[in-house]
Amino acid sequence: MKAKKVSNAIRLTTEDKVVNGVAIFIGLFTFLVTVYPIYYCLIYAFSDGTMAMAKQIYLFPTSPTLDNFRAVLTDKLLVNSFLISVARTATAVVTSVAFTALTAYALTRKELVGRRIYSMIAMFTMYFGGGVIPTYLLYRSLHILNTFSVYILPGLLSVYNMLLMMAFFRDIPESLVESAQLDGANELKILTRIILPLSTPILATIGLFVGVGAWNDWYTAAYFINDQDLMPMSTILMKLVSAADAARKAREMLADAGGGAGMVKKGTTSVSIQYATMLVSIIPVMCVYPFVQKYFVKGIMVGAIKA
Amino acid sequence: MKKWTKLFALMLAVVLLCTALSACGQSGNNTPSSKPNSTPQSTPESKPESTPESTPEDTNTVTDGYAYEANTEPITLTIFDSDPDSSFLRWGENPASRRTTELTGISFEAVVPVVDDETKLQTLIASDDLPDIVTGNYFDTCWQSMISNGQLEDMEALAEKYTPKLKSELVDPELWEYCRSDDGKIYTLLSCFSTKSHLQWLEDHNFLVSSNQPCVLIRQDYYEEVGSPEVNTPDEFIDMLLKIKENHPDCIPFYTDGQTRTGPSYLRWLFGVCSYYVNPETKEVSSSCRDPKYLDMYIWVNKMVKAGLMPEDNFVDGYEEAEAKITAGKPATFMSVVADGGRSPADNPDTIYYPMKPWNTYEAVRSNAGYLKWGVSVKASDEAKDAAMRWTEFANTELGAQTLVWGVEGPADGQWDGDFENGATFFFEDDPKSPNGRKATWYSGYYDAMMGDWSGVCKKTGLCCYQNVSLTNQIYGDMTQVTENDMLKEMNEWFAPTVRYDNALYFNLSDDPAVVYQTYVSLISEYNIKWAYAEDEAEVRALFDEFSQRYIDAGEPILNQFYTETYKAQGGA
Structure with missing residues (x-):
């Protein structure tokens, strides 16, 4: 006699099935609309630029080629800009997190005279900015225009990040600090030996905020840097798009150059190179993100509840 | 732990010191000066x-x-x-x-x-x-x-x-x-x-018409299929397109290259409508919409739309969509400039788009005022x-x-050897009508290379890259001076009689005239689609009257006065 198979699966009601179906549909839809643009970049970047334009690709590359990546990776300016992006992001993460931690810790200490005034001044800058021209004048008088410092010094302290960090520091039991003081530890020791080791989630979160911000920031170089060798990749990418726009406008205005007899143009186009550059520029962030995204979520929660 | 903290502090100090010191470096020439x-x-x-x-x-x-x-x-x-x-x-x-x-x-x-x-x-x-x-x-x-x-x-x-x-x-x-x-x-x-x-x-050298002359380009394979008819009027053009559409129902019979989203753009040239209208009797200068031919143009556009010869692509496409469709060969005819003559559609590399002869309504008043x-x-x-x-x-x-445009001189019977760095790119020929009694001409091989990959060749040689912000006198450095091209010669035969230059028709707007002009641009943008998709000619006319009144209310007389006075001051006839 055969033993009856017993199924451990939970029997789903019709309602459950409908809800699951809707959830799966929404999940798939969200997945599609977020992933497809990146996929489109990918297939366009691997296609012959002109043929991709002519054939309207959707799912697969057409006339597959590595020419677009070759154009990006052999362009000295683009390679240099990638290195600048890496350098400024790494430097910004280290310096900004350190400065923010120092400031946030100081402002959480009740012993600091005038901390309310400091906080108010800092908060003021969150709501009121000078705009491009006063900023330009300030940087000029600081002699940081057209130098690498313009990426680092103005971004040393973000008030928003500082508030997040202060909220986290306030959660650390004061008794820990008091006991360290009883043992003779000074403020720097307390910060480096007790507070910071207990604050790795917020340090990682703010490091991520700063890193992503620095990697994506094209604006600073656009207005405060003239030297092409100091341009980060995001700015070069923006310039590629703008140059295509400018060329288009010039064509509409002047329409003075272009085609020749009996030719079928083939090869890279400004659009295909843009997509290849985009891919190259997002790869580092995509590699790092999975490892730090849990901190990102935590950081958002800290900001939502405490700040 | 202690070791790591010290190392971190040291690294931080070094980074900050380097960053701060870089502000004092030589590269910090923040003030752009010589x-x-x-x-x-x-x-x-x-x-x-x-x-x-x-x-x-x-x-x-x-x-x-x-x-x-x-x-x-x-x-x-x-x-x-x-x-x-x-x-x-x-x-x-x-x-x-x-x-x-x-x-x-x-x-x-x-x-x-x-x-x-x-x-x-x-x-x-x-x-x-x-x-x-x-x-x-x-x-x-x-x-x-x-x-x-x-x-x-x-x-x-x-x-x-x-x-x-x-x-x-x-x-x-x-x-x-x-x-x-x-x-x-x-x-x-x-x-x-x-x-x-x-x-x-330019007239003396039969080069009044340059590669930027607007024209209608037609796919030669489709054109030959319908017997290569001679098109002398806008209505004959419609007749020809209807035949092409019968043969190729999926094609775009007439395409404006993404230029008619907000106004007529190049279409004006087909009907002899200039950027501005100079009243032949009063000499008052006004916007082009006051040209009686302007309304004729939109009645024609409406007829084209109603016949399915100008699908909605003409009114929604941007530059990239237009490039994609033309490259793919979707349009049977499209509006562009003669420089686009010779492009092959991707679906038939054996044929080309080629400019059509101008119709009887074609006329161009150009302002080459820089x-x-x-x-x-x-x-x-x-x-x-x-x-x-x-x-x-x-x-x-x-x-x-x-140095900046023509390149390296070679012998008159020579040719370009493909060397972008040092290869001779042009030769001089005797020409009593040119300054110094000679005229520069690019070698045909170099010219073809330029036409095949304009920006690529320019980047390699640097020629034609800098003259726009350096040359004021166009006899030296004008690309037509060094161009020897059969198609352009033919285009000059076709189009030169339709072209007239008036450099006084160039206006730099500011203050009130600029505000009125912006309103005018907005109105044209709004009515461009309304005229195109009106039920019939009567509705086009009614809409035009409505537009006309709104333009007057927006301050047209202010703009007209500015145009007229400036035109006279600039030596307008």
Whole structure:
């Protein structure tokens, strides 16, 4: 006699099935609309630029080629800009997190005279900015225009990040600090030996905020840097798009150059190179993100509840 | 743990110290200003690599007594160029720029915007931090700010001081007068300005029509299928398109290259509607919509739309969609410029798009009054002002045109050998109607290479990259001067009789006229679609009346008065 198979699966009601179906549909839809643009970049970047334009690709590359990546990776300016992006992001993460931690810790200490005034001044800058021209004048008088410092010094302290960090520091039991003081530890020791080791989630979160911000920031170089060798990749990418726009406008205005007899143009186009550059520029962030995204979520929660 | 903390603190200190110190470094030339180079730019990479027959000195160019010859001290000028991909960013990377530096001592450092707007220039203006030379589009609104702020030099005074021959010999007096401001000074010079003598030269050489002449291009395979009919009127064009549509129902019978989203654009030329309308009796100048032919044009557009010959692609597509569709070969005919003649559709590489002969309604009143301005900043050092004028002088000589546009001279019976660095690209032929009695012509091989990959070849040679912000006199340096092309010859036969030039029809708007103009542009944008998709001709007319009244209410008389007065002041007939 055969033993009856017993199924451990939970029997789903019709309602459950409908809800699951809707959830799966929404999940798939969200997945599609977020992933497809990146996929489109990918297939366009691997296609012959002109043929991709002519054939309207959707799912697969057409006339597959590595020419677009070759154009990006052999362009000295683009390679240099990638290195600048890496350098400024790494430097910004280290310096900004350190400065923010120092400031946030100081402002959480009740012993600091005038901390309310400091906080108010800092908060003021969150709501009121000078705009491009006063900023330009300030940087000029600081002699940081057209130098690498313009990426680092103005971004040393973000008030928003500082508030997040202060909220986290306030959660650390004061008794820990008091006991360290009883043992003779000074403020720097307390910060480096007790507070910071207990604050790795917020340090990682703010490091991520700063890193992503620095990697994506094209604006600073656009207005405060003239030297092409100091341009980060995001700015070069923006310039590629703008140059295509400018060329288009010039064509509409002047329409003075272009085609020749009996030719079928083939090869890279400004659009295909843009997509290849985009891919190259997002790869580092995509590699790092999975490892730090849990901190990102935590950081958002800290900001939502405490700040 | 202690060790790691110390290491971290040390690393942080080093990073911050380096960052802070970098602000004091040499690269921090935040104020874009010129700097005399301490050593000549004579690195192996920057040496002009000329063959014996190609050295500029060997040509029989008349260059006696020019200021650029007298002073070749190395100097680097800073230049603002509104093009994010400016060729000045690559100064020294191509033979043309290297030869220029060798001949004049002048190099450039470019300041360019990253995004295609005026914010960067406005920042430089507001902070009084302009580079030595400022260049930009004629219509950029920043120019008036720079002039009223006193940030630009009087170029006439600079020419008299530093480069007398620029004023007395090289640049046509017509241009100086055209560029003169109300206060009597000349703050900017214009490139691509066609003087009367230049237009005469073009006529004499059968080159009045250039590659930018608007036209209808037709797929030759489709055209031959319907018997290559002669099209003399807009209605005959409709008849032909209906036949093509029968054969190819999936094609776009007529396509405006993404240009008719907000207005008629090139379509105006097909009906002889100019950018402005000069009333032949009263001589009052008004917007083009006051031309009686303007309404005829939209009645025709409406007829085309109703017959399914101008699908909605014409009114929604942008540049990229248009490029994609034309490259794919979707349109049977499309509106563009003659330079697009010869493109093959991807679906049939054995055929080409070729311009159609102009219809009986085609007429073009053109204004070649320049489109790029450049001026010298008052904050530039004396050396920089001197060098900026020497650069302008050099670029307007025959040697300048050769260095910046024509390339390396070769024998009349020679040919281009494919060498972008040192290969001869042009030859001189005797021509009594040209300055110095000779005319430059590119070798056909080089011209074909240019047409095949214009920007690629320009980047390699540097030719045609810099003349827009340096050449004022179009006889030297005009690309038509060095072009020998069968298609352009044919286009001149077809289109030249339909073209008339009127440089007075060029207006730089500000204040109230600018506000009215913007309203006009918005109204055209709104009614463009309404006219196209109206039920019938009667509705088009009714809508036009409605538009007309709204335009009058928006202040049309103010704009007309401005146009008329300016036109007269600019010597309009």
